[in-house]
Amino acid sequence: MKKVLLQSAVTAAISMSLMTTVNAQDNSSLDIGRLAIAGYGDVTYISQPSMKDEEGNDVQNNVVARFVPIFLFQMSEKIHIEAEIEFSTNAEGETETELEYANMHYFFNNNTIITAGNFLLPFGQFGANLHPSWINKAVSNPGLYGGHGGNGSLGGITSILGDTGISIANIWDLGDVGRIFTNFYTVSGPRQEEGNHGGGVEMEAKKGDNNGSMAFGGRVAYAFLPEWEIGVSYYTGEYSDDGDLNYSAYNIDFNWIGSYASVRGEIFGSSAETEGETEPKVEGEHGEEWVKDFDKNGWYIQGTWQARQLGKAWLNPVEFVVRYSDIKSDFDGSIGHDFEEDAGKIGSRMYYGVNYWLEPSAVLKLGAESTSIDNEGAGHGGIVDDRVFLQLAFGF
């Protein structure tokens, strides 16, 4: 039923886009270029003297760096190609290379863009638009995005970031009352983690589709610019190798942008079907098979305030950031499974930061975060999970 709704929405989006006959993009008034390189990078020092790994060993303080160029190529006024590659050093000093996305935009008409290839999925705001370090006002990611650059005891919700497929984006201008953005896509979808019997979902796009079943998703947002944007996202796909277990997720995001302050947040939930069987009543026989949902959900809210509002010249580049993240999973330990590491966690994370802007796209961030795991029976229970960050982030 959900897929039917999504299919209907996509069909409607395409059909309505046909009604517009405006050209994809009128001729530019700039000197036309072919290639541009944009992107971002950062250097981050992390101090975490109280942290221990699962064996109780000290976790080292470390310095990590990233350089993330985006290669943009304008083939014509209707076709635009882009690719982002992340080069990074990890805590062990090794260099890692990862393709973030590589895709082609086809500017179909004034309001419609078709994208094919590997792209960042429009699921919420953080993964699609806000995660680059010079855009992310905090050094770390919201707690519920623990799977994407998260750290410590608070395991995140399986992030829906990038995948390979096709999408169609539309803009519906409502005049003075705002505008609506729609974005629907179909992609390879989630996979079952190797050696896992259910519940372990991974989103590694480079591995392709494992079960011949595509995932579907979309985001519908209402924007009243320049201040408000509220979006609802949904994603669903079969992840098990035999295609009988489903992973679905939803996200509600909002942005409020003022002249000196901003508030943004997301509510994010996921549900992964997991299967197993009960203990057999008679030794040597099979138990009763079951399928249960393994749910995780969380939310975060982040506020920023620019001290230039005070009118003191020396405070103009200073910005303060506060973020609260909350996450929980409903696994109660009754299912014996491989994902116990994240089982039954109810946790929260606070982040406080001060940013000093060196340029509009270069910032020095000082931040501290503290994580609280409320149920000590879960993994990492009782271990202090605090850290201090110093980061230089830049966009180019």
Next chain:
Amino acid sequence: MKLVQLLLPFIIVTSIGASSISAFSVQAQHVSDPSLVAQGAKIFSENCGRCHNARPAEEYSKMEWSVVIPHMRAKAHMTGKEALAVEAFLGSTLTSDIRNTVSHEKSDAPKRTGAVLVAQFGCQGCHQIKGEGGTLGPALDDVISNKGEAFVLKKLANPKFNNAASAMPKYPINKEDMKAIVAFLKH
């Protein structure tokens, strides 16, 4: 899979249809069109700051912007016409010099009034004047009485002098232009 099957015929049919419309039949309106520049300034002000600090035009050359804007059109959900207006705004603020310095201190060009300059460069895209305009930057009605003429002249010459993170472009204007803008803002 069904969705792909559903999408493909639409994409093929509509692609053929779109190409028959002629993608490039409408000529660009020139950057000297003040209404287009003002519209672009407003769109720039309203959209760029949704995710990140707005970046002053001089961070890229005109040719680089022409490639970056389609990328941002997709990211920021801008229409093609809006992207064109933003390009017009950015183009209006850039010279061919990568440092965006003006080479015509002794220009034979006719003198421009402050009102013309404010309209030409789309100042109200980011600033309110008499209640009209954007909110990315501060309102300008009382800026002369509050900050003084010297401050405004310095800000026009070097927008980052008091705030390194300022998104205000360094406009290709000479001292006479700056004085004209100050005179306009006095009234």
